Amino acid sequence: MFAYYFKLSWLGIKRTPMLTALMVIAIGLGIGVSMTVLTVNYLMGKDPIPAKSHQLYHLQLNAMGKGPEWNYTADGYPWQVTYQDVQNVHRSEIPTRKTRSLATGVTIVPDNTIPNETGATPFLESTRAIDRDFFAMFDINFIFGESWNKQVDIDAENVAVINKELNEKLFKGENSIGKQIKLNAILYTIVGVIENWQPTPRFYDLNNGNFNSTERLFIPFSLLPIHELPSWGNNQGWKTETVNTYQDKLRSETTWNQYWVEITSRDQLAQYKEWLAGYISQQKKLGRFQSKKAGATLRNVNQWMEYNHVVSNDSSILVGLSFMFLAVCIINTIGLLLAKFLKRAPEVGVRRALGASRKAIFIQHLVDVTLIGLMGGLLGLALGQLGLVGVKNLYSSYSQLVYMDTSLIIAAIAISLGSSLLAGLYPAWLICRTNPSVYLKTQ
Amino acid sequence: MFEVRPILSALSRHKSSTLLIVLQIAITFAVVINSTSIIQQRVEMMNRQSGIAEEQLITLNVNAFGKNYDFESNIRADIQMLRNTPGIVDASPVNQVPLSGSSDSMMVAASQEKFDNFERVGTGVFSGDSHMLATLGVELVEGRGFTEDEVAYSADRPEVNSVIVTRSLAAKVFPQGNALGKSLFYGSSPVTIIGIVSKVSGSIVHEPIFEQNLIFAYVRLAAFKRILIKADNQSTADKLLGEVEDLLIQRNPDRVISGITSIKELKANSYSSDSAMTTILCCVAVLLVLITALGLVGIVSFNVNQRVKQIGTRRALGARKIDILRYFLTENILITSLGLTIGIAMTMTFNIYLVEQFNLQPISWYMIPVGMLIMFAIGILSVWMPAQKASRISPAVATQSL
Numbered sequence: 001m002f003a004y005y006f007k008l009s010w011l012g013i014k015r016t017p018m019l020t021a022l023m024v025i026a027i028g029l030g031i032g033v034s035m036t037v038l039t040v041n042y043l044m045g046k047d048p049i050p051a052k053s054h055q056l057y058h059l060q061l062n063a064m065g066k067g068p069e070w071n072y073t074a075d076g077y078p079w080q081v082t083y084q085d086v087q088n089v090h091r092s093e094i095p096t097r098k099t100r101s102l103a104t105g106v107t108i109v110p111d112n113t114i115p116n117e118t119g120a121t122p123f124l125e126s127t128r129a130i131d132r133d134f135f136a137m138f139d140i141n142f143i144f145g146e147s148w149n150k151q152v153d154i155d156a157e158n159v160a161v162i163n164k165e166l167n168e169k170l171f172k173g174e175n176s177i178g179k180q181i182k183l184n185a186i187l188y189t190i191v192g193v194i195e196n197w198q199p200t201p202r203f204y205d206l207n208n209g210n211f212n213s214t215e216r217l218f219i220p221f222s223l224l225p226i227h228e229l230p231s232w233g234n235n236q237g238w239k240t241e242t243v244n245t246y247q248d249k250l251r252s253e254t255t256w257n258q259y260w261v262e263i264t265s266r267d268q269l270a271q272y273k274e275w276l277a278g279y280i281s282q283q284k285k286l287g288r289f290q291s292k293k294a295g296a297t298l299r300n301v302n303q304w305m306e307y308n309h310v311v312s313n314d315s316s317i318l319v320g321l322s323f324m325f326l327a328v329c330i331i332n333t334i335g336l337l338l339a340k341f342l343k344r345a346p347e348v349g350v351r352r353a354l355g356a357s358r359k360a361i362f363i364q365h366l367v368d369v370t371l372i373g374l375m376g377g378l379l380g381l382a383l384g385q386l387g388l389v390g391v392k393n394l395y396s397s398y399s400q401l402v403y404m405d406t407s408l409i410i411a412a413i414a415i416s417l418g419s420s421l422l423a424g425l426y427p428a429w430l431i432c433r434t435n436p437s438v439y440l441k442t443q
Numbered sequence: 444m445f446e447v448r449p450i451l452s453a454l455s456r457h458k459s460s461t462l463l464i465v466l467q468i469a470i471t472f473a474v475v476i477n478s479t480s481i482i483q484q485r486v487e488m489m490n491r492q493s494g495i496a497e498e499q500l501i502t503l504n505v506n507a508f509g510k511n512y513d514f515e516s517n518i519r520a521d522i523q524m525l526r527n528t529p530g531i532v533d534a535s536p537v538n539q540v541p542l543s544g545s546s547d548s549m550m551v552a553a554s555q556e557k558f559d560n561f562e563r564v565g566t567g568v569f570s571g572d573s574h575m576l577a578t579l580g581v582e583l584v585e586g587r588g589f590t591e592d593e594v595a596y597s598a599d600r601p602e603v604n605s606v607i608v609t610r611s612l613a614a615k616v617f618p619q620g621n622a623l624g625k626s627l628f629y630g631s632s633p634v635t636i637i638g639i640v641s642k643v644s645g646s647i648v649h650e651p652i653f654e655q656n657l658i659f660a661y662v663r664l665a666a667f668k669r670i671l672i673k674a675d676n677q678s679t680a681d682k683l684l685g686e687v688e689d690l691l692i693q694r695n696p697d698r699v700i701s702g703i704t705s706i707k708e709l710k711a712n713s714y715s716s717d718s719a720m721t722t723i724l725c726c727v728a729v730l731l732v733l734i735t736a737l738g739l740v741g742i743v744s745f746n747v748n749q750r751v752k753q754i755g756t757r758r759a760l761g762a763r764k765i766d767i768l769r770y771f772l773t774e775n776i777l778i779t780s781l782g783l784t785i786g787i788a789m790t791m792t793f794n795i796y797l798v799e800q801f802n803l804q805p806i807s808w809y810m811i812p813v814g815m816l817i818m819f820a821i822g823i824l825s826v827w828m829p830a831q832k833a834s835r836i837s838p839a840v841a842t843q844s845l
Contacts, residue, residue, distance in 0.1 A: 107506055109508065122699050240630035242631070328471055343749075391723075
């Protein structure tokens with residue numbers, strides 16, 4: 001039966017090529033535009049670490065004094081934390097894993113004795129200062145070696161973990177464990193080489209470019225006061241205080257460090273929150289945390305992404321607009337389908353008179369619509385790919401964002417079939433109610 | 444004269460298809476007007492005057508390494524060498540670069556009392572040597588620039604006595620005017636305003652304090668130094684991008700030169716999300732109008748084909764070609780008017796939502812009448828062809844196949 005319906009539909013399409021083309025173009029454009037926008041939006045806000053996103057918490061502390069509140073965030077909490085707080089909070093043994101974090105950078109001076117293609121030209125390398133748990137917390141795999149031992153987080157040593165790409169550049173990809181590199185004229189020993197790791201968005205640091213590339217070089221956070229590592233990220237203060245030297249900065253209320261903990265159970269979370277409350281009341285006695293909003297908050301990965309508006313306002317606006325666009329395309333298609341079906345009303349009249357049931361007429365028209373929807377969907381997918389190439393050219397930082405995965409392609413087909421069926425429902429219902437006698441009379 | 448009554452009665456026989464067109468016009472109007480409003484606001488923002496010689500400026504970072512690197516003598520020598528290089532008009536060490544996206548800012552007030560009461564004003568902080576104003580190419584409107592003796596070279600933030608402010612900052616801190624010679628307070632000892640410049644763009648283009656900036660005569664001595672260079676003209680600037688690294692490394696190889704870019708490029712990067720949004724919205728608006736127009740063509744063509752016999756009959760009864768044409772045009776104007784009436788309400792609702800949810804500016808009033816005129820024009824253009832075809836239907840059709 002379906003084969004017959006398809007044949008009829010195909011004949012119908014051939015008889016009204018212009019009208020059909022208009023409908024296919026309308027659906028195709030609607031799908032193309034909305035899929036382009038939806039893909040960018042979906043990939044922006046996608047959970048970057050689904051297995052652990054609910055266990056990883058980013059800490060925010062509001063240590064402000066009396067006076068005006070921090071008005072950059074909705075809840076008045078600075079994004080990052082001070083060095084003194086990060087040091088104090090790090091003493092808690094409650095979290096399963098924990099890491100301090102700072103975006104910094106070094107000059108790598110390649111050793112002349114190591115033969116490599118980069119020669120002896122020094123180069124700048126953005127670097128992340130972290131604790132040993134960082135790699136295990138964020139599920140980063142090692143190719144060679146492992147993270148430094150726990151003692152290094154307390155008594156700093158000049159050790160480093162590099163990624164595969166930097167290992168290729170410096171050591172031609174061979175096992176470089178135990179080899180040394182010169183960072184800012186100081187020798188560091190390589191203890192581990194990790195796989196190239198690029199979470200999108202770069203959720204572990206949303207304050208220094210959401211879609212930037214990850215660092216290729218990792219060194220212990222405990223080296224901060226020793227080598228006076230500069231901040232390559234944001235530094236924000238609220239207090240009027242003199243910050244001349246690096247030691248001043250370590251003691252200041254400048255927020256420039258980040259802190260992540262891994263917490264696996266609800267009890268543990270409650271316990272940790274209690275511990276933080278205790279820390280804050282102790283700090284209050286020392287004259288800090290005086291603001292009305294003073295306190296601590298923990299946000300898991302997805303909450304942290306939402307808080308930082310990883311999905312930009314522009315993207316949300318475009319999603320709204322693109323669905324209105326799709327709505328216009330659907331309405332347009334309903335109008336054209338009405339025209340097309342009514343044109344065929346005499347034929348339907350004959351079929352009804354010859355005994356075709358209303359259901360048969362209805363189904364046959366839906367098959368018609370499905371065929372148009374399928375063609376529109378395919379056109380839409382092609383246009384969507386074109387749109388994504390366009391978006392890639394427009395936003396240089398989104399290059400890793402713009403691809404359609406299987407679920408998006410399925411969604412595209414589903415939306416196009418769904419919207420064309422929706423568009424076809426009313427015209428098909430109208431036509432199957434045709435009274436055959438009206439048309440038979442005029443024949 | 445205009446057959447409004449017969450048109451209405453004909454339309455009432457095709458309620459659903461009429462309603463569909465009306466709805467389509469309404470949504471199209473709401474989307475197009477709101478998109479155009481966003482486009483207009485973004486273009487206005489991107490076209491703001493920067494107040495600096497943006498086409499001629501390039502910037503770079505010097506990152507010194509090595510144990511015996513003397514910060515002061517090196518930065519002085521670098522700047523001297525750059526100023527003596529043919530093609531370079533001027534150069535200055537700077538703490539931040541306009542339009543670069545990375546800023547240094549602080550809070551200032553008109554008096555110590557106001558500062559203590561948190562009646563403070565945010566401002567971007569620039570610092571450089573005595574050639575800073577000349578390098579930026581800003582226009583000094585009142586007072587004077589810095590002399591070389593005023594410039595402090597220091598590793599720590601030194602106590603400075605004088606400051607130059609932008610007109611926008613002066614107006615914000617001293618709304619009564621006469622900012623020149625007054626003092627600015629920011630916690631430590633106050634500084635005197637010795638000069639006012641017309642405009643200097645800040646670093647972060649989306650900040651509300653973008654044009655509120657002040658300039659100190661201070662060169663921080665550190666391993667990391669930014670340098671701003673002003674070239675003769677744009678092509679020299681482009682050429683310098685490829686040459687300046689070698690110049691600096693030849694003078695002293697104990698450093699890495701990074702971030703060599705033109706201000707033009709930094710500006711394009713800073714506004715990239717806005718120009719992308721503008722392009723996408725343009726595409727959306729144009730495609731949407733196209734689809735609606737094509738839809739109208741399709742529906743009206745269908746209607747003409749359906750009514751061939753009726754049109755023929757009218758022609759046979761004495762209607763002129765122009766009458767038939769006018770019938771379809773009037774029908775279209777009626778439908779468009781209804782669509783636009785609903786469309787205005789939708790536009791407003793959508794705009795209020797955008798303003799509340801995303802802090803956009805409301806649409807300008809004139810966009811609605813202009814948009815309506817354009818929609819009428821598009822409607823008439825779309826039905827013109829099929830209506831012309833209808834008017835050419837021969838009166839003889841009326842008698843055929845009867």
